[in-house]
Amino acid sequence: MGNYRLKNYLICSLILLGMMLFPLFNNNFVIRFGTDILMFAIMASAWNIIGGYTGYASFGNVVFFGIGAYVTAILMEKAGLNFAVAFVLSGFGAALFAILIGLPVLRLRGHYFAIATLGVAEAMKALVQNLELTEGNSGIYLPMLDLSVKSQYYFFFYMMLGTLVVTLLVTYLILKAKFGYSLIAIREDEDAANSVGINTTYAKTMAFALSGFFTGLAGSIYAYQQAFIKPGPVFTVGTTVKMIVMAVFGGIGQLFGPLLGAFCIEIISEVLSNYFLAIHTLFFGAVVILAIVFTPKGMIDIASQKKFGLAYFLQNIRENRV
Amino acid sequence: MLLQIIINGLLKGGLYALMAMGMSLIWGVMDIINIAHGSFIMLGAFATYWLFTLLGVDPFLSLLPSIAMLFILGYIVQRYLINLIIRSSAFITLVLTFGIEIFINNLAQVLWSADVRMVQVPYGAANFSIGTVATVPIVRLMAFLLVIVISLILFYILNRTTLGRSIRATSQDLDAARLTGVDVPRTYAVTFGLGVGAAGAAGTLWSILFPITPMMGGILTLKSFVVVIIGGLGSMLGPLIGGLILGLTEAMGTNLLGATYENLIGFTILVLVLIIRPKGILGGTD
Numbered sequence: 001m002g003n004y005r006l007k008n009y010l011i012c013s014l015i016l017l018g019m020m021l022f023p024l025f026n027n028n029f030v031i032r033f034g035t036d037i038l039m040f041a042i043m044a045s046a047w048n049i050i051g052g053y054t055g056y057a058s059f060g061n062v063v064f065f066g067i068g069a070y071v072t073a074i075l076m077e078k079a080g081l082n083f084a085v086a087f088v089l090s091g092f093g094a095a096l097f098a099i100l101i102g103l104p105v106l107r108l109r110g111h112y113f114a115i116a117t118l119g120v121a122e123a124m125k126a127l128v129q130n131l132e133l134t135e136g137n138s139g140i141y142l143p144m145l146d147l148s149v150k151s152q153y154y155f156f157f158y159m160m161l162g163t164l165v166v167t168l169l170v171t172y173l174i175l176k177a178k179f180g181y182s183l184i185a186i187r188e189d190e191d192a193a194n195s196v197g198i199n200t201t202y203a204k205t206m207a208f209a210l211s212g213f214f215t216g217l218a219g220s221i222y223a224y225q226q227a228f229i230k231p232g233p234v235f236t237v238g239t240t241v242k243m244i245v246m247a248v249f250g251g252i253g254q255l256f257g258p259l260l261g262a263f264c265i266e267i268i269s270e271v272l273s274n275y276f277l278a279i280h281t282l283f284f285g286a287v288v289i290l291a292i293v294f295t296p297k298g299m300i301d302i303a304s305q306k307k308f309g310l311a312y313f314l315q316n317i318r319e320n321r322v
Numbered sequence: 323m324l325l326q327i328i329i330n331g332l333l334k335g336g337l338y339a340l341m342a343m344g345m346s347l348i349w350g351v352m353d354i355i356n357i358a359h360g361s362f363i364m365l366g367a368f369a370t371y372w373l374f375t376l377l378g379v380d381p382f383l384s385l386l387p388s389i390a391m392l393f394i395l396g397y398i399v400q401r402y403l404i405n406l407i408i409r410s411s412a413f414i415t416l417v418l419t420f421g422i423e424i425f426i427n428n429l430a431q432v433l434w435s436a437d438v439r440m441v442q443v444p445y446g447a448a449n450f451s452i453g454t455v456a457t458v459p460i461v462r463l464m465a466f467l468l469v470i471v472i473s474l475i476l477f478y479i480l481n482r483t484t485l486g487r488s489i490r491a492t493s494q495d496l497d498a499a500r501l502t503g504v505d506v507p508r509t510y511a512v513t514f515g516l517g518v519g520a521a522g523a524a525g526t527l528w529s530i531l532f533p534i535t536p537m538m539g540g541i542l543t544l545k546s547f548v549v550v551i552i553g554g555l556g557s558m559l560g561p562l563i564g565g566l567i568l569g570l571t572e573a574m575g576t577n578l579l580g581a582t583y584e585n586l587i588g589f590t591i592l593v594l595v596l597i598i599r600p601k602g603i604l605g606g607t608d
Contacts, residue, residue: 057413104597110412111355115547116596122544123589130582237540241420248417282428288421289403296410320410322496322506 016165023157031153035225037266038160039218043239044246044258045167046214051244052253053171053180054207055187056106059240060117063124064094064212066235068219070128073140073229078133083145087220094216095209102208106201109190118237125235139230142223156225163221164259167214172255174210183207187253241288249291251298260299265291296320326456327573333458335569336466337527341542342549342561343473344520347480350555351493351513353412354404357419359546360539361426362518366392366525367534368434374441381441381530382464388526389519396518401511408510423539430536441529465527472523476516477558489513541585548592554602564602 019038023031043065051057068090075086105116128134145152174180182203185193194200223229242265243258250261268287273280294313295302305312345359356362369388373379379387399422407414448460480486491499492509500506528534528542545568553564568588575587595602 051413057411057416059413059416105593108596108600111349111353111416112596112600114413114416115355115551116593118544119547119589119592119596123586123593126583126586126589130586238424241417241424244413244417245421248414279428279432282425282432285421285423285425285428288424289418292414292418292421293403293406296407296414317406320407321405322408322510 019161020158023154028150028153031157033266033270035153035157035160037262038157038164039222040242040246040266041259041262042160042164042167042218043215043243044250044262045164045171046211046218047243048247048252048254048258049171049174049183049214050204050207050211052247052257053175053187054183054204055190056109056204056208057114057244058117058208058211059114059237059244060119060121061211061215061243062235062237062239063117063121064098064215065219065222065239066121066124066128066231067094067097067212068216069223069229069234070134070140070219071216072220072223073142074133076142076224077140083224087217087224090220091213091217094219095213098209098212099205102205103201106204106208118240121235121237121240125231128231128235134231137231139228142227142229144227145224156221159221160218163214163217168255168259170210170214175255179203179206184253245288245291248298249295251300254298254300257298257300264299293317323455325452327577328570329452329456329458331570331573332566333462333466333569334573335566336469337524337531337565338545338549338568339562339565340469340472340520340527341524342546342553342565343476343558344517344524345543345546346550346553346555346561347476347520348514348517349550351489352408352510354408354415354419354514355547356514356517357416357543358399358423358426358539359517359521360541360543361423361430362392362396362521362539363525363528363542364430364534364536364539365395365426366522367529367538368430368525368536369522370526370529371439371441371534374443381443381526382468385468385523385526388522392522392525393515393519396521397511397515399518400514401507404514405507405510423543427537427539434536436535436537438533438535440533443530446530461530465531468523468527472520473558473562476520479516480558485509485512544585544592545588548588550602551592551595551600552602560602 022034026034043061047058047061071090071093072083072086075081075089076083101120105113105120108116129137134140145155147155174183182193182198182200185196185198186200186204190200219234246261246265247258248261249265250259251257265287269280269284272283272287276283294316296316302312341359341363345356348354348356366388369391370381370384373384373387374381403422404415404418407418443461446461449457450460451457480489488499488504488509489512491502491504492506496506549561549564549568551564552567553560553562568591571591572584572587576584
C-alpha cells in the first residue's frame with residue numbers, strides 16, 4: 001500500500017515537473033496553447049466538484065468565469081487595484097455569487113437544476129450587456145501587464161498552472177476529508193445522506209462555492225491575459241459545454257479526469273481548426289456527440305477496463321439504449 | 323396603446339406556445355431536455371425559406387412539407403443517436419443534444435452563410451383595425467390560428483389514437499408499457515419525431531413573421547424552456563398558457579424597459595418560477 005502510494009506521488013510529481021518545464025522548451029504560440037489547456041483544465045476540474053462529486057450537473061458554470069473576469073476588469077480599471085488583489089477578490093466574488101444563487105437553485109434537482117443554472121448564466125449575460133458599470137456590449141479594457149512579451153506568456157502560463165495545482169490539491173484534500181464523503185453521499189442518495197445527519201444544504205452550497213471560486217480565478221487570469229473583455233464571448237454557454245464535455249471525456253468524479261479531458265479535447269479542437277478552419281466548430285459538435293456516445297464514463301474508465309475497442313463501446317451502448 | 327401591446331404579446335405568445343409544445347412532449351415522455359430544439363425550429367424556418375425562394379411555394383402551404391421533413395429527421399436522430407445513451411444519467415443526454423445543436427447550427431451556417439434572411443410574402447403588410455386603438459396584422463393572426471389547429475391535432479393524436487395511448491403508456495411506466503406489447507424504441511422515436519415536427523411547424527411560422535439566421539436556435543431553445551417551466555410539464559395546456567404569459571410579459575416589459583431587456587425578462591421569469599414553483603403554475607404531475 002505504501003509503495004503504491006509512493007508510486008502515485010512520484011508520477012504526479014513527474015507530470016507536474018514536466019508541466020513546469022514545458023514553457024522553457026516551446027515558443028510563444030505553444031505556450032499560449034498550453035495556457036488555454038490549463039484554463040479549461042481548471043474549469044473542468046472545478047465543474048467536477050459540483051457536477052462530478054456532488055452530482056449536481058451545473059449548466060451555468062460559465063457565469064463564475066464571467067464574474068471573475070468582470071470583477072477583475074472593474075477592480076483594476078475602475079478602482080485602480082493591482083492584479084493580485086483583483087485576482088483574489090474575483091475568486092471570492094464568484095464564490096459569494098455561488099452561495100447566493102446556490103441557496104435557492106440547489107433545492108432543485110436533475111433537469112430543473114441544470115436549466116436553472118443555464119438560466120442564471122444567460123440572465124447574468126443579459127444583465128452585464130445592459131449595465132452601465134460593465135459598459136454593456138462595448139466591453140472593458142484592462143491595464144496591460146508591464147512585462148516583456150516572453151515574460152507575459154510565462155506569467156499567464158504559471159498563473160494558470162498554479163491555480164490548477166491548487167484546485168486539484170484542494171479537491172484531493174476534500175476527498176480525503178469528511179466533507180468529500182458528504183458530497184459523494186449526496187450524489188448517491190441525497191435523502192439518505194440527509195437522514196444520516198449530513199447537512200446537505202451546507203455541503204452542496206460549499207461545493208458550489210468552491211466550484212465557483214476556482215472558475216472565477218480562471219476568469220480573472222483570462223481577463224488580464226486578454227486585456228479586453230465583452231459579455232458575449234465571456235458568458236458564452238459554449239464554455240460551459242466545453243468544460244462538461246472535458247469532464248465527461250476524461251472521467252466524471254475522477255480527480256485527474258477533467259485534466260485529461262481538457263488536454264485531449266483541446267488538442268482535438270486545435271488539430272481540427274488547423275485543418276478545417278472554416279468548419280472546425282462543426283467538427284467540435286461531432287466531437288461532443290462522439291465523445292458522449294462512445295465514452296459516457298470517460299477515458300479513465302476505459303483505461304481501467306479489461307475490454308478494449310469495439311467490444312467496450314458496444315457494451316456501453318447495450319447498457320444505455322432502450 | 324395597451325390593447326395593441328396585449329394583442330402583439332398574445333400573437334407572439336401563440337408561437338412560443340407551439341415551440342414549447344414539442345419540447346414539452348419530448349421532455350415529458352422521455353425525460354430528455356432537447357437543447358437542439360431551437361436548431362430544429364431553425365431548420366423548419368429554412369425549409370420554408372428555400373421552398374418559398376426556389377420553388378415559390380407559399381409559406382403557409384410549406385407547413386406540411388416542413389413538418390414532414392422535421393418529423394423524419396427527428397425520428398432518425400432519436401432512433402440512431404439519442405437512443406444509444408438514453409438510459410445513462412440525465413445530464414449525459416443533455417450534453418449530447420448540445421453537441422447536436424452545435425453540429426446543426428454550424429452545418430447550416432456553412433451551407434447557407436450567416437446572412438439574415440426574410441420570407442417576404444406579398445400579403446405580409448395586410449392588417450385590419452379594431453376601432454381606432456389597435457391593428458392586427460393578418461399573417462400574425464393566421465399564424466396564431468394555425469398554432470391552435472396544430473395543438474388540437476397534437477392533442478387528438480395523443481389522447482384519441484392507439485399511437486397516443488402507447489406514447490402516454492411509455493411515459494407513465496416504461497416496463498409496464500413494454501409488457502403490454504408497446505414497441506418502446508419505435509414509440510420513443512415517433513414521439514421525438516412529433517416533438518421535432520412541431521418545432522418545424524413553429525419554424526415555418528416564425529420565418530413568415532421574423533427574420534431568420536442559422537444561429538437563431540439557441541435563444542429559441544431557451545425561450546421554449548421558459549415556457550415549459552412556466553406552464554409545467556404533463557399537459558398540453560401548460561405550454562399554451564406558458565407561451566401566452568411569456569409573450570405578454572415580454573411585450574409589456576420591453577415596452578417599459580426597452581427592447582434590449584427582452585432576454586433578461588425571460589430568464590428572470592425562468593429562474594424565479596423555478597425557485598418559487600418548480601412544477602409550473604399549473605402544477606402538473608411530473
